[in-house]
Amino acid sequence: DAKTTQPPSMDCAEGRAANLPCNHSTISGNEYVYWYRQIHSQGPQYIIHGLKNNETNEMASLIITEDRKSSTLILPHATLRDTAVYYCIVRVGSGSARQLTFGSGTQLTVLP
Amino acid sequence: GAVVSQHPSWVICKSGTSVKIECRSLDFQATTMFWYRQFPKQSLMLMATSNEGSKATYEQGVEKDKFLINHASLTLSTLTVTSAHPEDSSFYICSARDPWSNQPQHFGDGTRLSIL
DSSP, X not given: OOOOBOOSEEEEETTSOEEEEEEOTTOOTTEEXXXXXXXXXXXXXXXXXXXXXXXXXXXXXXXXXXXXXXXXXXXXXXXXGGOEEEEEEEEEOTTOOOOOOXXXXXXXXXXX | OXXXXXXXXXXXXXXXXOEEEEEEESSSOOSEEEEEEEOTTSOOEEEEEEETTSOOEEOTTOOTXXXXXXXXXXXXXXXXXXXXXXXXXXXXXXXXXXXXXXXXXXXXXXXXXXXX
16 A cells, blocks of 8 residues: 655634645555545544545545645545544555554644 | 444553543444544544454554453454553544445544552
């Protein structure tokens, strides 16, 4: 699976949009981009995933560049409860039973 | 959506005790489940892949006799930390996905294990 690079930490003001970048320059054509987050002392929570088109759900939006070498997770109106470590993971196949490999992630702190 | 339940959420026990952690898929059947370990301020590290009806596959450096995995049914995998010692204290997390749907992998809430 392709390696990802994320900034170690970011701050965001409550109510503002949080934009979390992820670089995956070695991604291959059949690899999806997944985003999970982990709130302190809990298991990771699925947020969103995509292949090449932008995706949106009730939690967030995922913007993938045309060359697919990077992506951005957008939390449109961050709240204090969005403070967590956000993991960008690249992996083959949305239906794959393979494990997810976690990098260091980005610690997002939402400030009041 | 798919839900993974893990029990217990935390356990404290004496050194030398064996501890069993359960991972259940609540509304789907999982032929494969994954066990991760997370030390403080670190990311999740895969320990082993639990396969229903067959032996688990362990990652390099993980002792299979130390961390016993049983996946006897399609909805339950157990991880037993045998003769636990303080260095085994960690946050253990399981995950699974419904292989017959497009649902992503879901994770349990983790088990905080503290060995005194």
